[in-house]
Amino acid sequence: MIAPGEQKTITFRIRRQDKQDAQPYWEVFELPYRLNLNVISCLQQIAENPVTKEGRQTTPVVWDCNCLEEICGACTMVINGTVQQSCSALVDKLLEETGGGDIVLEPMSKFPVVRDLWVDRTRMFENLKRINGWVPIDGTHDLGEGPKESPEQQELRYGLSRCMTCGCCLEACPQFLLDNDFIGASTIGQALYFNEHKTGAVLADERLDVMMEPGGVNDCGNAQNCVKVCPKEVPLTLAIAKIGRQTTKRAFRYFFAGR
Amino acid sequence: MAPSSKPRTIIIGGGLAGLAAAVRIAEAGMPVDLFSMVPVKRSHSVCAQGGINAANKVARQQGYSEYMHFDETLYGGDFLNHQPPVYDMAYWAPRIIDLLDRMGVPFNRTPEGERDLRMFGGSLYKRTHFSGATTGQQLLYALDEQTRRWEAEGLVTKYEFWEFLWPVLDEQGECKGIVAQDMRTMEIRAFRADAVVMATGGNGLIFGKSTNSVICTGGAAARCYQAGAWLGNPEFIQVHPTAIPGEDKCRLMSESARGEGGRVWVPRKTGDTRRPNEIPENERWYFLEEKYPAYGNLVPRDIATREIFWKCQEGYGIGGGRMVYLDCTHLPDATKNKLAGIFEIYEKFTGDDPRHMAMKIFPAVHYTMGGLYTVYTARDDYKGMVEGAPNNMMTNIPGLYAFGEVNYQYHGGTRLGANALLSCIFDGLFCGLSVANHVNDNVKNRADDLPEAVFDGYVKQEQDKAQALIDADGEDNPYTIGREMGNVMTDRCTVVREAEGLAKCLEEVRNLQQRFKKIRLSDTGMWTNQTLSYARAVWDMLLYAEAIVLGADARKESRGSHYRTDYLERDDANFLKTTIARFDPATGEHALEFEDVPTPLVPPRARTYGQTEQAAAGAKA
Numbered sequence: 001m002i003a004p005g006e007q008k009t010i011t012f013r014i015r016r017q018d019k020q021d022a023q024p025y026w027e028v029f030e031l032p033y034r035l036n037l038n039v040i041s042c043l044q045q046i047a048e049n050p051v052t053k054e055g056r057q058t059t060p061v062v063w064d065c066n067c068l069e070e071i072c073g074a075c076t077m078v079i080n081g082t083v084q085q086s087c088s089a090l091v092d093k094l095l096e097e098t099g100g101g102d103i104v105l106e107p108m109s110k111f112p113v114v115r116d117l118w119v120d121r122t123r124m125f126e127n128l129k130r131i132n133g134w135v136p137i138d139g140t141h142d143l144g145e146g147p148k149e150s151p152e153q154q155e156l157r158y159g160l161s162r163c164m165t166c167g168c169c170l171e172a173c174p175q176f177l178l179d180n181d182f183i184g185a186s187t188i189g190q191a192l193y194f195n196e197h198k199t200g201a202v203l204a205d206e207r208l209d210v211m212m213e214p215g216g217v218n219d220c221g222n223a224q225n226c227v228k229v230c231p232k233e234v235p236l237t238l239a240i241a242k243i244g245r246q247t248t249k250r251a252f253r254y255f256f257a258g259r
Numbered sequence: 260m261a262p263s264s265k266p267r268t269i270i271i272g273g274g275l276a277g278l279a280a281a282v283r284i285a286e287a288g289m290p291v292d293l294f295s296m297v298p299v300k301r302s303h304s305v306c307a308q309g310g311i312n313a314a315n316k317v318a319r320q321q322g323y324s325e326y327m328h329f330d331e332t333l334y335g336g337d338f339l340n341h342q343p344p345v346y347d348m349a350y351w352a353p354r355i356i357d358l359l360d361r362m363g364v365p366f367n368r369t370p371e372g373e374r375d376l377r378m379f380g381g382s383l384y385k386r387t388h389f390s391g392a393t394t395g396q397q398l399l400y401a402l403d404e405q406t407r408r409w410e411a412e413g414l415v416t417k418y419e420f421w422e423f424l425w426p427v428l429d430e431q432g433e434c435k436g437i438v439a440q441d442m443r444t445m446e447i448r449a450f451r452a453d454a455v456v457m458a459t460g461g462n463g464l465i466f467g468k469s470t471n472s473v474i475c476t477g478g479a480a481a482r483c484y485q486a487g488a489w490l491g492n493p494e495f496i497q498v499h500p501t502a503i504p505g506e507d508k509c510r511l512m513s514e515s516a517r518g519e520g521g522r523v524w525v526p527r528k529t530g531d532t533r534r535p536n537e538i539p540e541n542e543r544w545y546f547l548e549e550k551y552p553a554y555g556n557l558v559p560r561d562i563a564t565r566e567i568f569w570k571c572q573e574g575y576g577i578g579g580g581r582m583v584y585l586d587c588t589h590l591p592d593a594t595k596n597k598l599a600g601i602f603e604i605y606e607k608f609t610g611d612d613p614r615h616m617a618m619k620i621f622p623a624v625h626y627t628m629g630g631l632y633t634v635y636t637a638r639d640d641y642k643g644m645v646e647g648a649p650n651n652m653m654t655n656i657p658g659l660y661a662f663g664e665v666n667y668q669y670h671g672g673t674r675l676g677a678n679a680l681l682s683c684i685f686d687g688l689f690c691g692l693s694v695a696n697h698v699n700d701n702v703k704n705r706a707d708d709l710p711e712a713v714f715d716g717y718v719k720q721e722q723d724k725a726q727a728l729i730d731a732d733g734e735d736n737p738y739t740i741g742r743e744m745g746n747v748m749t750d751r752c753t754v755v756r757e758a759e760g761l762a763k764c765l766e767e768v769r770n771l772q773q774r775f776k777k778i779r780l781s782d783t784g785m786w787t788n789q790t791l792s793y794a795r796a797v798w799d800m801l802l803y804a805e806a807i808v809l810g811a812d813a814r815k816e817s818r819g820s821h822y823r824t825d826y827l828e829r830d831d832a833n834f835l836k837t838t839i840a841r842f843d844p845a846t847g848e849h850a851l852e853f854e855d856v857p858t859p860l861v862p863p864r865a866r867t868y869g870q871t872e873q874a875a876a877g878a879k880a
Contacts, residue, residue, distance in 0.1 A: 041507040066303070125298060135362055
């Protein structure tokens with residue numbers, strides 16, 4: 001930890017982009033140092049007084065956020081080269097890591113930029129639709145309890161269900177690119193989540209069929225970056241392995257039984 | 260004029276209330292257009308940690324019942340809640356849990372595979388269902404998934420990153436749609452609908468830093484208010500005693516820290532800048548233990564809140580600021596391990612480990628009990644509402660509904676823990692049917708039959724307002740005004756209220772309204788302009804703030820979360836009433852009136868949680 005008093009200012013280097021097809025550029029902002037800042041509170045200060053280090057008036061930096069508690073997944077960005085949520089990115093920790101150096105903010109590179117640090121993650125939500133990401137209940141009428149579940153099974157499903165569609169796993173994945181069709185670790189995790197529920201499993205074959213299409217689970221290169229950057233420790237590599245085995249079994253069934 | 264197509268509904272907000280309504284209305288076969296400022300999966304409901312209350316098999320065999328849940332909710336709410344809707348909510352709760360269970364919510368399980376339960380405030384029975392430490396997230400995801408299913412079926416259309424600007428009313432004053440703005444392209448356009456559901460949550464941002472998410476400005480409700488919808492009980496705002504103050508927001512710290520032996524203190528010397536572990540024992544002021552020797556740090560929630568607040572007002576807060584210490588460093592390792600989950604949250608956001616460093620906490624605005632005023636049709640015996648009655652949770656504007664936190668119903672003077680998730684889902688599921696019935700049975704003039712000019716007029720109105728903000732060339736800064744509003748509202752109109760402070764608060768809010776008229780935006784572009792969106796919300800918050808202060812001033816009693824040092828007692832004779840606020844757009848004036856709260860099922864009784872402490876707290880003032 002940098003001792004209070006040593007650090008007088010914090011320098012932010014921010015990669016900006018006015019629109020999706022505009023050229024990116026860099027702006028530098030200098031803020032007075034205080035203890036216990038996070039990246040979001042610094043962006044809020046910049047919004048209130050958008051003046052660069054050189055003293056030039058500019059526009060506030062645009063970014064996506066909501067809960068600020070690292071549970072909604074909105075404020076993901078690349079901070080000093082590491083993808084993470086900006087609400088839980090503590091300035092003191094970042095300064096400690098760089099010895100008081102600049103803090104560099106960039107938008108995620110695997111999604112189209114809307115403006116500045118705000119990217120369009122529609123692809124992630126569309127993928128949830130593709131895999132039938134729901135439990136097909138009969139309706140909202142009173143039909144009694146759901147299926148019983150062991151605490152171990154609940155623990156597995158709870159771990160998968162903490163995925164907040166933030167995109168960290170996809171930013172870190174060498175296989176998931178801005179312009180290819182790989183479905184990515186988060187969606188594979190969700191496929192397992194629904195397949196592991198007794199009623200959700202009714203659609204398991206449909207989900208596995210999607211996973212066998214081009215861009216499905218076989219496109220995973222096993223780099224295992226996803227699980228390292230996941231802020232919620234979702235068991236992504238376990239999901240990839242399990243879904244991979246289930247698709248292999250389904251492929252055999254297609255081959256020998258034709259269904 | 261185009262021939263009428265199928266009737267449509269609009270829902271504003273994709274938290275638990277909005278999504279439950281979307282699922283229920285789509286199930287009734289009616290198309291839904293769902294608007295949200297964020298992808299619905301990122302709505303503020305994700306933040307709820309604790310759980311969701313319902314009478315259940317085990318508690319039932321120990322003597323608990325839906326009726327007791329109903330009674331606890333009224334008692335907690337200091338009898339300001341309307342009873343028939345609360346009755347229905349309590350009786351529907353077990354069925355709602357079952358439904359969520361069928362949707363796949365990973366509720367914690369017992370070794371036998373049953374849903375596990377935990378204790379929560381306001382009850383002597385284990386009646387709270389939970390899913391890890393993220394119950395709200397898990398419930399929201401289940402409803403998000405069901406909504407996605409209806410989206411895939413074509414009955415739900417999502418408009419994410421669209422901001423609600425204004426309700427569209429026809430000549431008869433019925434709601435026929437909305438005007439909204441795409442937050443990316445900044446396009447402003449009208450959408451037609453035969454009914455509109457507001458499910459837009461609370462207004463914590465009016466108080467600056469709260470436990471709420473950044474979109475919880477109350478702006479949407481304030482826009483309906485300006486368009487003629489009434490507010491109910493705007494002065495009722497719940498403050499949670501222990502939150503982690505951050506530079507950007509306050510994050511909740513569970514009361515279990517005090518329950519396990521955590522001690523609250525401040526340095527005896529004002530403005531002491533030493534770290535807490537450098538301050539010797541005799542220079543620490545354990546003010547709760549000193550003032551309440553019997554209960555110590557475990558005084559009831561409202562008293563803890565007020566005492567911490569007062570200490571900081573007197574200048575004893577850490578470094579002269581708005582924080583006190585909550586110290587768990589002295590606890591044995593076994594106890595510290597029990598608190599590992601909440602310690603982790605603290606460490607993640609402050610970088611300090613509460614095992615070795617006292618936590619810094621302060622009360623924070625947490626929940627909006629008041630909101631848009633709504634009506635309902637009670638059953639003849641008052642035991643619930645008439646199921647499917649078209650006016651259930653409709654505002655005074657026909658066709659405009661309010662569900663969830665933005666609805667003033669259910670929680671009265673203050674809300675019990677783990678009842679919020681329930682009331683939001685109940686509103687959506689139970690009253691969603693009312694929306695469909697209203698559209699099918701009551702709507703005579705279809706939105707699709709209205710001339711385009713009606714909608715064009717509203718679009719023009721909103722475009723002009725946006726352009727006026729863009730063109731404003733004053734000196735003041737909307738972010739600065741927003742921050743100052745939060746400070747004065749927190750100082751004068753949260754934990755402790757009295758006539759003089761409220762008068763100053765009102766003056767300051769009105770000053771800020773004047774200053775707002777001379778602002779300048781630092782971004783005047785027309786692409787993803789977040790400054791425009793925020794500035795617009797600041798004006799709406801300033802008007803809503805005024806209604807809150809006026810309500811707080813007019814309610815000359817103490818009830819639930821509303822504590823007046825100049826009127827310490829609850830006064831049922833004069834104030835067992837709903838505050839109704841109306842706004843006159845012509846004059847910009849707010850008008851208040853009081854409406855009796857009927858108590859057909861349970862007569863009001865004294866709220867005696869920790870009454871001795873109440874008296875002691877009263878003596879302080």
